[in-house]
Amino acid sequence: MKNEETVLSEREKILARVREALSVPAHVPGAHGLAPLAASAQSSAAGVRQWLPKVGNSFAEQLGLFQKNATELKTDFQLFDSAEEMRQALVRLRDAEGWKRVACHSGDLTNAICPPLNLPMLRTDKAYDVHEMEACDAGISECDALVAQTGSVLVTSRSAGGRALSVLPPHHVVIARREQLVADLPAAFALVKTKYAPDFPSMISFITGPSRTGDIERILVLGAHGPKRLTILVF
């Protein structure tokens, strides 16, 4: 590596150029001046919320919106009345897809829901072999939140079994409680901050539908590199 001094000096050179450049003030964009900027800095979440797509006020509306978004995104979303129903649904998934081995992490929900699968299970609670995970038929994880506005699942490296569990196996199954539904993106970011700041997980990810691409003639294909299927089970 370069010695510390050179690295520092490049940093200082760039910052010096930045400061010199900024010594000439730029005009403020359009009708927006310094005063509104300061204001928007303070009320940014509230401000943004009124311009983003509508989410509805009641929990039922938001749940309905999540469901609608999930369908559009080709996410398989299933809602249950009890943990038991959810356990059965997971077993049905296993049978339908012929799972032989799944990857999973330990958590209150996973521990409660996964045992009836009766399958060899790769645990990601500590370091694991990626080749073994690659051979798994599904990755089962918890999440931090579901976002009604966008139909997204919010996962982190801490809440959802690391970085790879939700993208390496061909099928990602999320298990969640309905209380985990949040209205919109501002609420989701607020939750990340309250839950983790300042010790954030090294990865925070919004997953919005199964992996996809449109790089060939702009035609939608699922399962480009990440999972072809995304199932969200909620009770």
Added chain:
Amino acid sequence: MSTFATGFLKQARVMTADLRHRKIIRTALTNYEIVRDKRKGAFQSWESARSAAAETKWEAVNHLDKYLVEFVSKLEARGTKLHWASTGAQASEIILEIVREKNARSVIKSKSMTSEEVHLNDALEKAGLEVVESDLGEFIMQLRDEPPYHIVFPSMHLTRGEIKELFERELGDAPSDSPEELTMVARRALRKKYLTADIGFTGANFAIAETGMISITENEGNARLTAALPKTMVSLLGIEKVLPRLEDLALFLPMLATAGTGQALTCYNTMYGGPRQPGECDGPEEFHVILLDNRRTELLADAEQRDALHCIRCGACLNACPIFRNIGGHTYATTYSGPIGSVITPHLRGLQDWKHLSAASSLCGGCTEVCPVKIDLHHHLLHNRRNAAKEKPALIERSLYLIFGFVANRPALWSLGKKLGRLSQPLHNLVKGSALDPARSWTQTRDLPPLAQESFKDWWKKRNR
């Protein structure tokens, strides 16, 4: 005329004559417009969102030193190694040093226009490394040994048939020309690479100062895998990528998706704040972030065009641009094409060499209208023209305008000019469209209306006599 300008004119002639190509691009972008408009319509106020995004970027870019220092110190506090590169060559050198230190043999890359800008693949391949692009479009372009056609849709100009042939030739694997099957070919080919690559390389869409995170937006999951599996992760980003606060993403992520691809949100939006942290089960042991200047500070110093650094690389201005649609992405011969490329390339690579891109515009303003962060794109094209002419006027052109001005300000002369024009019209008809025609650049493809026998001013004068 610069050699770049000559090349541009030549290529523009070829591409505008390629009706098949123009149709492919038009069809793709018309479909994009339909979904984008639907998503824009879902916003309670897209226009207010644009203003807010412009303000936030203004705030970030006009206090760039403060936010960069905050971003860097937050990242370093959690074990990320920060590097600063003044030039593209320095950025490549920093990565090569990491490669040497890690004794690395292969690099898996997720999509990064900044790495195109610094020609990273060339540098790595010269050093004997295997470099694999993992984004499907980029993978296709890498197999073709061509730069990306478009900053968001790298292979949009290719048909499935062409991609099938390419996969057959390069991979020996192309069961059919169905996009589904072709995508699966790439998936299979790349799976192995993620698992064996020594270094995972990514770009970044945003850098969050407040929390010290980079944010990556993607659809395929290739960046997620790139950032999960290899032992070392390296991310290269321009210094202008900074956003002040984490919650700014609540606005920028849906706006980038809407403007970029017409999605409500791109499939994976991921923030990385460090290497694997204590208690985490996977992720890279080392995380390097390289901040690149590469003449961005020169653009920053141009207060008039500073807002060009607000760009979030969504590609909306390319999609809207009738020039881009008719000449295609490769004709620009720049990393960043379309209106934003025409604005910033003269700053990044030299005004006199690249001023032709600013001239090659009808200044229609379609780009400015769709820009989610309200960059004054088409006016900056005008500003580049002004700066170029001021710095180094073209002798003949300037003389013509001086004569024009002289005549325009002398109504008798102006009127005489019109009369002479009328008289010489029959002569012009003799040479119309031929090599002798002074108006050839117009008359080759278009008729010229005849000068009226009685001009408006003649009529007005007669009437008020």
Added chain:
Amino acid sequence: MTITLFIPCFIDALFPRAGISMVQLLEGLGHKVVCPPEISCCGQPPFNSGYWDEARPVAAKVLEQLKDAEAVVIGSGSCGAMVKKFYPELFAGKPQEAMAKKVAARTWEFSDFIVTKLGVTDFGAKFPHKITFHDGCHGLRELGIKKSPRALLAKVQGLQLVEMAEAETCCGFGGTFAAKFPMISTAMGDVKCASAAETGAEYIVSNDSSCLMHLQGLLSRQGKPLKTIHLAEVLTQK
């Protein structure tokens, strides 16, 4: 009101009937129209090519002619944008800056002046044809004019307006751009003409003669039956 009518150079020399129609329409509403005889051109060709120092004397002469006008009406969105939007920028920091701003504030594009300022839409015109409307980019995006010309067309008897898919797409003229990059300009024009033809219209109508000159040039060369006509001329048809 005394209206100072600025007839663009290309209307003066090539399409005088559009200018004559504007005079007739404004006078028909009972206003006094004056046309400053010393105005040749707004200075856009050198300005858009980046030769601002060379454009300034031309623009200064225009300003001088317009400085005392009560209302300036310009028969083109493009020249209108030049005076209203770009003169203040061209003269920023120059002695004429205040004058440029004053004139800009009193300047209108023709159709917008009639509809927005005068509140008139109906001239009792008759034009029994199917038409499509081309929005000139400068009028549309620099001056924000979209509704006014349509409000005027809506009152023309027998006229059927069919919007084309590419109504807001540039026709490819772009002033000197059309001569510097003829292949790109022509390709853009072809897209526009094809879109207009798709509507089945007989005429492309616009409030900007410069765009129409480009489109008509292409259509005539290609032997297409589609014709072009300025909005003001449509409004004087009986």
